[in-house]
Amino acid sequence: MSRSCPSNYRDMLAVLTTMHAQGVCHCSDTTLGRELVLIVDRDNSLEFMGYDASPETNFAHAIVPGFDEAMAFAERVKFPEHGLIVMGCGDDQRAPEILPRKDVTDREMLESAVQEACRRCGTAFAETNMHAHRNPTRMAAIKRATTDFVRRFYSRCPECDYLGFNATERVPGLLCAWRGKPTRVVITEILGCRSCGHRSEQSVCDQTTADPGQCDECNPECSVSMERIL
Ligand SMILES: [Zn+2]
Ligand SMILES: [Zn+2]
Numbered sequence: 001m002s003r004s005c006p007s008n009y010r011d012m013l014a015v016l017t018t019m020h021a022q023g024v025c026h027c028s029d030t031t032l033g034r035e036l037v038l039i040v041d042r043d044n045s046l047e048f049m050g051y052d053a054s055p056e057t058n059f060a061h062a063i064v065p066g067f068d069e070a071m072a073f074a075e076r077v078k079f080p081e082h083g084l085i086v087m088g089c090g091d092d093q094r095a096p097e098i099l100p101r102k103d104v105t106d107r108e109m110l111e112s113a114v115q116e117a118c119r120r121c122g123t124a125f126a127e128t129n130m131h132a133h134r135n136p137t138r139m140a141a142i143k144r145a146t147t148d149f150v151r152r153f154y155s156r157c158p159e160c161d162y163l164g165f166n167a168t169e170r171v172p173g174l175l176c177a178w179r180g181k182p183t184r185v186v187i188t189e190i191l192g193c194r195s196c197g198h199r200s201e202q203s204v205c206d207q208t209t210a211d212p213g214q215c216d217e218c219n220p221e222c223s224v225s226m227e228r229i230l
Helices: 067-076 107-121 136-153 220-229
Strands: 014-025 030-041 046-054 061-064 084-090 093-095 101-104 124-128 166-172 186-192 199-203
Touching: 030 136, 046 136, 061 067, 067 107, 067 124, 084 107, 093 124, 101 107, 107 124
Parallel strands: none
Antiparallel strands: 014 030, 030 046, 061 124, 084 093, 084 101, 084 124, 166 186, 186 199
16 A cells, blocks of 8 residues: 655644754854754654754853843843843853743843842853744744755655655765865765655765865864764
């Protein structure tokens, strides 16, 4: 019997998950925000995902000695449209057990939280609220990840027309421009069908050699940093 196409998930047991992570690429000093939108169809043992990675993130923190410094930080991270979390501070580290104010959304709340934390600890630890409902930058990234999800979901197998014909494997190994050794830069993607097993290969690289900045041997520091991100 042929497998039914999961074209409508309204009535199916599916789990929608969104995930968020941050990483810092030290070679370019860029903070990356990553979003993953995932639907797990338990009945059919299928997963469909969408992904977004962008340097557009307000992920940041600051240790502040008073309200003026807190406001300066807040403005940099697009407060009050974006929420903040304020807590105590000990040994220049966040101390969430002291006064955690997890949902600071206006100037008055920020002032009272920072003053209270400074009174108890000397300084306050302020950080951006990365919960999606308090972070419009994340909302925009989740929208992009969801668009990616829809594109992947509706991509169909050329053999059997089943949904979700996408990359199941990425083949790295583009040669470094300096030393000619294989790098982790992906050359081709293998697309696979989960219904009939059809596979095809597509080139995803328009360069003939890899930038030495992306090479483990020529730029090991960058590679280690990127490993933490990816
Ligand atoms: Zn197929
Ligand atoms: Zn190299």
